[in-house]
Amino acid sequence: MTAYRRIAVKIGSNVLTRGDGALDVTRMSALVDQMAELRRKGVEVILISSGAVASGRSELQDSVRRKMDSVDRRQLFSAVGQVKLINRYYELFREHHIPVGQVLTMKENFATRRHYLNQRNCMTVMLENGILPIVNENDTISVTELMFTDNDELSGLIASMMDAQALIILTNVDGIYNGKPGADGVEVIREVAPGCSLDDYIQTEKSGFGRGGMQTKCGIARKVADEGIDVMIANGRRDNVLIDLLFRPDTLPFTRFRPRVDGMSGVKKWIAHSAGFAKGEIVLNTAAVAVIRGERAVSLLPVGVVRIEGEFEKDDIVRVSSVDGETVGVGRVSCDSDEARRQQGRHDCKPLIHYDYLYLE
Numbered sequence: 001m002t003a004y005r006r007i008a009v010k011i012g013s014n015v016l017t018r019g020d021g022a023l024d025v026t027r028m029s030a031l032v033d034q035m036a037e038l039r040r041k042g043v044e045v046i047l048i049s050s051g052a053v054a055s056g057r058s059e060l061q062d063s064v065r066r067k068m069d070s071v072d073r074r075q076l077f078s079a080v081g082q083v084k085l086i087n088r089y090y091e092l093f094r095e096h097h098i099p100v101g102q103v104l105t106m107k108e109n110f111a112t113r114r115h116y117l118n119q120r121n122c123m124t125v126m127l128e129n130g131i132l133p134i135v136n137e138n139d140t141i142s143v144t145e146l147m148f149t150d151n152d153e154l155s156g157l158i159a160s161m162m163d164a165q166a167l168i169i170l171t172n173v174d175g176i177y178n179g180k181p182g183a184d185g186v187e188v189i190r191e192v193a194p195g196c197s198l199d200d201y202i203q204t205e206k207s208g209f210g211r212g213g214m215q216t217k218c219g220i221a222r223k224v225a226d227e228g229i230d231v232m233i234a235n236g237r238r239d240n241v242l243i244d245l246l247f248r249p250d251t252l253p254f255t256r257f258r259p260r261v262d263g264m265s266g267v268k269k270w271i272a273h274s275a276g277f278a279k280g281e282i283v284l285n286t287a288a289v290a291v292i293r294g295e296r297a298v299s300l301l302p303v304g305v306v307r308i309e310g311e312f313e314k315d316d317i318v319r320v321s322s323v324d325g326e327t328v329g330v331g332r333v334s335c336d337s338d339e340a341r342r343q344q345g346r347h348d349c350k351p352l353i354h355y356d357y358l359y360l361e
Contacts, residue, residue, distance in 0.1 A: 002246040004165040004230075006044040006127075009035065010155035014172040015236030016051035016085075022058040023051065023085070027237065029092055031170075034242040035132070036096035043246070044127050046162055048135045048155040049085065056081025082136065089134055101131045104138040110157055111277040111317075116270050120161050127162075156220040160227050160269040167224050168245060169217055170236030175255030176214060188253040194226065194260050223272060225257035227264045232256050265356065267332075271317065272359040275330045278319040280310030280337055282352060289322045292329070293360065299351035300331065300358060302343035312337045320353070331358035 011031060018024045035045045056077030086102050093100045103123060109115045123133045135158055137151065152169060159167035176198060179186035192198060198218055221231040234241055234254035244252045264272070284292065288304020300320065312318055313336050320328040331353035333340065343349040 002041070002043060004043055004246065006046070006162065006164045007038070007166045007168060007246075008046045008048060008155055008159035008162065008164045009168045009242065010048040010151055010170065011050060011236055012151070012169070012171045013050040013054045015170050016049070017054045017058075020058065021054050023055050023088060025088065028088060030239065031236065031242065032089070032092040032096070034240065036093070036098055037243060038246065039096075039098060039132070046123065046127075046133050046135065046158060046164065047089075048151055048158055049089070050136070050151045052081040052085045052136055053077045054081065055084045059084060078138075085136075086134060093132060099131045100134050101126050103133050103135045105135065105154070106138050107276065110161075110270075110273065113267070113270060116161065123158075123162055152217050152220045156224045157273045159224055159229055160273060163266075164229060166230040166232065166246075167221075168242065169221065169231070169233045170241065171214075171217065171233060172235065172237060173214075174235045174238075174253040175233045176218060189255050190253075192222075192225075192255060192257045194258060221257045225259045227269050227272060228259045228261070230256065230259050267357060268359055271330060271332060271357060274317045275319065275327075277317050278330060279312035279316040280308065280333075281319040281321055282333070282340070283307040283309065283321055283323060284328065285323060289328055292320070292358075297355045299355045300353040301347075301351055302340070302349045303345060303347050305340070305344045305352065308337055308341045308344060310337065318353075320358070327361050329358055329360040 015031075016024055016028060035047065038045055053074055054077075056079065057073075059080055060077060082104070086100075090100055103119070103126075105119060109119060123135075126133050135154065137154055155167060155169065158164075173181065175188040175190075176192070177186050178189050189198070217233055221233060225231045232245055232254050234245055234252070238244075238252060241252065245254060249256075282300065283306050284300075284304045285306050288300075291298055291304065292300060306323060310318075312333060314334065315332055317330060318333045319330055322328055333353055334351060335343070340352055343352065
């Protein structure tokens with residue numbers, strides 16, 4: 001038996017597509033078979049799937065009638081490819097008598113707590129009724145600054161939002177290596193402890209059909225693990241990879257990010273992924289930064305603030321940084337920017353950000 005009751009599985013474009021960009025139906029079928037087996041074993045599965053743009057590209061590449069910029073091409077390929085991708089999943093899961101539902105989302109849908117909870121409620125209802133959610137970014141609308149870094153970022157948000165016990169990121173390599181893959185003595189790092197730095201090992205190259213690389217995966221994995229969720233990066237092209245990860249982990253190479261054991265509240269999980277929605281910035285002096293980063297949980301008080309940047313309203317998300325420009329964290333502010341400037345540097349005021357609503361990087 002596995003200890004996981006609910007998992008999120010992210011499948012990358014390079015797992016789902018062949019070298020020519022067409023869908024690898026054999027691989028898709030094998031992964032669906034494994035997810036169906038996990039369901040039979042009592043594990044709820046949420047699928048975050050790439051592949052729509054790559055699928056549309058292979059369908060339309062030779063028939064596009066005019067030259068288009070990268071955004072136009074992405075929108076067109078996604079619109080056609082998403083239909084093809086979800087239809088294939090529908091047919092494959094139907095063979096196992098598993099109903100599926102499509103969830104198309106955008107980065108801005110996570111910007112407010114209300115939208116965040118609406119999405120969570122929708123997917124909770126799906127799971128309660130035995131429906132397997134298939135999540136993807138709505139690439140027909142999400143462009144430029146409104147886009148997720150890639151579906152790794154989206155998968156981290158979904159795993160956190162849905163209180164999954166594990167996030168499995170399937171890519172086209174076995175995990176994170178302690179050197180250049182293929183070189184003598186280089187092997188997969190089996191486990192990453194909380195706080196352990198991997199900067200010396202991460203390759204910055206991006207994959208062929210995806211938008212992100214191992215650096216993105218590592219950053220997302222660390223953040224999600226800090227929220228108390230097991231994260232595994234593994235090779236989705238290995239046979240039986242999902243079953244082996246959950247029931248026979250010693251039989252294959254992969255990288256596991258060990259979760260923190262102290263957990264995190266639901267609101268704080270949302271805030272942890274909200275840096276991209278920050279409306280302004282609170283700059284702290286050196287002493288305040290040291291206090292905030294100390295062992296004891298403390299709120300952010302106006303006395304340590306040296307500068308307020310930007311305009312924001314009460315309950316907006318703001319960045320917290322040092323005078324040197326280093327990012328300290330992100331939080332939900334208790335007043336608007338005008339009031340924050342009036343309180344700046346004072347001792348006799350309530351916290352600008354309560355520690356329950358403050359996430360430290």
